[in-house]
Amino acid sequence: MPFTDHKQLWKDIKSGATADWDVIVIGGGITGAGVLRESVRRGYKSLLIEQQDFAWGSSSRSSKMVHGGLRYLAAGNISLTRHALQEREGLIREAPLLVKRLGYYYPLYKNRFPPPFAASILFWLYDRLAGIRDHRRIGNDELGRVFTELDRSQLNGAFYYTDAVTDDARLTLRVLQESVQVGGSVRNYTRAARLLKERGRVIGLMAEDRETGQEAPLNARVVINATGAWADRLGNAALAGMKIRPQRGSHLILSADKFPVSHAIFLLHPEDGRRLFIYPWEGQTIVGTTDIYHPQDLDIAASMTLVELNYLLTAAQQLFPERPPTRDDVTSTWSGVRPIITSGKSRNPSKASREHKVWVEEGLVSCSGGKLTTFHHMALDVLAGAQKFLPPPTETLNLRIFTSPSATGAEITPEDPEMGERLLGRYGQSAVALMASAPEHERTLIPGTHTFPAQVRWALQHESVLHLDDLMLRRTRLGILLKNGGAEVLDKIKPLCQEILGWDEVKWRQEVKRYREVISSYYAVPDE
Ligand SMILES: Cc1cc2nc3c(=O)[nH]c(=O)nc-3n(C[C@H](O)[C@H](O)[C@H](O)COP(=O)(O)OP(=O)(O)OC[C@H]3O[C@@H](n4cnc5c(N)ncnc54)[C@H](O)[C@@H]3O)c2cc1C
Incomplete structure (x- = not known):
């Protein structure tokens, strides 16, 4: 089933044949895709526009983990972790080799937090919230059999547990594809130039075709602002008091021929003690991630600095001390920008909340923050916020995201x-x-x-x-x-x-x- 015909849709929009929509979603990342999926499912005439390409923002440049987030659990955020773990399990069930379970090792460092007893509670709870039992404590010897060169002199064994990885861009595309298959329309390289308002209420937007510069007005019962790190840039009022703080995270890819890993591992960085992860992805080895304030223009893709490169290489060198990876071993890099919602008070960005927020104004619902993993949960919250602008849904709700294919591999x-x-x-x-x-x-x-x-x-x-x-x-x-x-x-x-x-x-x-x-x-x- 093809995506919407790019040229024909613009012709229809320009001629006025397709100017009125129930729902227009701005932003073609995973959040927008999830909202479109839910909107179309409810029987609404829905359009998604993306100013660049689909998944061009964070949704192709994340760490690609579909996870509950141990960090959030350790910080006491049980509800975010529970939701994320439930989403993880659902996604593994529905799209098994797109969202793939992966074994992770979490080494315990001598005289560092968490001590083994605290870690065992953490992993027990993590599994329990997901409804699985996958974790176990292992000793240094077993860890050494998996990561043969790792210096274990400062380690006190590790915990083995499971989470999942995906291809974030393909996950976004699959959700878009599901939406188009049941009647949704999507158009990349189409920007919401500005919101259209009548007596203070949002009634639509001015769409701009980025390839030609042409503009066309579009009307909607409700506009959804799913622009992630851009969420406070559309002239919307309701985010007042909150800020989207852009935080850059960078990764590098090492060739797995030379630096193979069979599982993910979380290591403490030798310079600042932050946890970093090294994991297998698409047959290669990924090292990530940094977490740095990113004040640069968001319309220019983020990129890694030399300082970040060296920082990540130093982390990787712990795993391969006998042939430490250098810049010549790096296949490629990428950087993404996290939309962190802040009241401006938190000093430590890594500790800032990763929860999403939904803001409702007249005719406009904005959603930002959150995680790749929780996109479906976010979509349900957005649709709940948008419902008062829409007629009752024609379809009964179905909590599955993907239609099950009848074919087998x-x-x-x-x-x-x-x-x-x-x-x-x-x-x-x-x-x-x-x-x-x-x-x-x-x-x-x-x-x-x-x-x-x-x-x-x-x-x-x-x-x-x-x-x-x-x-x-x-x-x-x-x-x-x-x-x-x-x-x-x-x-x-x-x-x-x-x-x-x-x-x-x-x-x-x-x-x-x-x-x-x-x-x-x-x-x-x-x-x-
Ligand atoms: C480094 C990093 C690592 C991460 N790792 C993980 C992880 O392992 N697991 C996890 O669950 N989450 C992770 N995340 C979080 C996750 O990637 C994001 O929460 C998610 O991708 C956000 O999706 P989004 O659709 O809200 O934003 P985006 O994917 O950024 O999409 C927003 C889109 O809106 C478009 N847009 C903006 N303005 C306009 C306009 N005026 N008109 C039209 N379009 C517009 C942009 O071009 C952009 O494509 C990570 C994030 C980063 C940055």
Whole structure:
């Protein structure tokens, strides 16, 4: 099932054929996607607009963990942790290889918090809130069998437990896809230039097509502001007294050929004692994250500094002391900006609340904060806030997010059923058509990745790709999983872009230039 036809929708909007909506969602990250899903499910005529590409903001640049957050539990925030753990379990059930359970090791440091007894209560409670029993205490010897080079002289064993990881951009796209399949409309590169008001009430917005600069007014019974870190920039009044504090978090990718890890591990940074994590993701090894105030222009993608690079490398060197990773070993980097809601009083950003907030004004509901993990819970809160502007829902509520595919992994990729399951997680039932419609030579994985060329074809045909970076960084993750932004595969991708998107030689060269600038500015290893 294709995403909304980008060109046709704008034509309809300009001609006035599609100017009136029940719900317009501003922001194409996971929060907006979740709200759209719930809105469409209730029978409302709903549109989502995103000023850049879908998942361009934090929702493609998070740590990609679907977790309760041990940190929040340790800080006493039981309700956030419980909700997040329940969401985690639901997502693992509904989209198993998109949201995948992963084993984590939490080393206990001698003479450091938490002592083993406190940690055992923490992990017991963590599992209990999730309704599972996965944790156990292990000794230094067992830890050494999993992380062979780790210096264990300062350790007092570890706790093993489980959480989950995902591909955040694909999770967002899957939720959008589910919404479009049941009648929702989505349009990337479309900005809410300003809110339209009548007698103090929001009645719609002025939409701007970012590619042409054209504007068109849109009316809605209710506008949802799901713009994350941008939430206080739309001229909305209700956030008064609260601030969105942008906090940057950066990560780097090391090649798993040289620095393999089979599980996630939380290590204390030797310089400041912060916990950092190193974990396997998409066949590579990730090191994250920093947590730094980010006062820069949010419309320019965040990027890692040299200081952050060295800080993360120092953390990784604890795990591989015999061949310490250096900047030459880094495949790529990324930085995201957390929307932290603050009253301006908290001095320690890492301790600031990660809970979401919903603000209701006349005709406008804003939502920010929260986590990738809790997007569905946020969507339900937003719809509850929006209900008074809307007629009663036509559909009864269904707490599932995803439609269960009827196919099995073995039917899609008989030679490797797990790959088929992976595709079902990412595309739902469309995974069947995705593989069936691809020529034979597109059904072999691109070396060094878990991506089939068939997925590239599918994205170009069905997923509203306007630029090469949409394809390389968010529909697929080839741009961060391969060195030099995946320069080696561009020649193979070019004919597909020409065949499906009609790009001529000039357009291809423009796109490659733009893409190289994006990679070198925001995803490369920072210069010394
Ligand atoms: C470094 C980092 C690590 C994280 N790790 C985790 C984790 O492991 N697990 C977890 O659960 N959560 C994690 N999070 C939190 C999670 O990523 C965010 O809570 C979530 O992605 C926020 O989604 P969102 O849709 O609200 O915001 P975003 O994804 O930022 O989306 C907002 C969108 O609104 C668009 N927009 C803004 N203004 C306009 C406008 N005027 N018109 C149209 N569109 C507009 C932006 O372009 C943007 O794409 C992390 C966050 C960061 C930054």
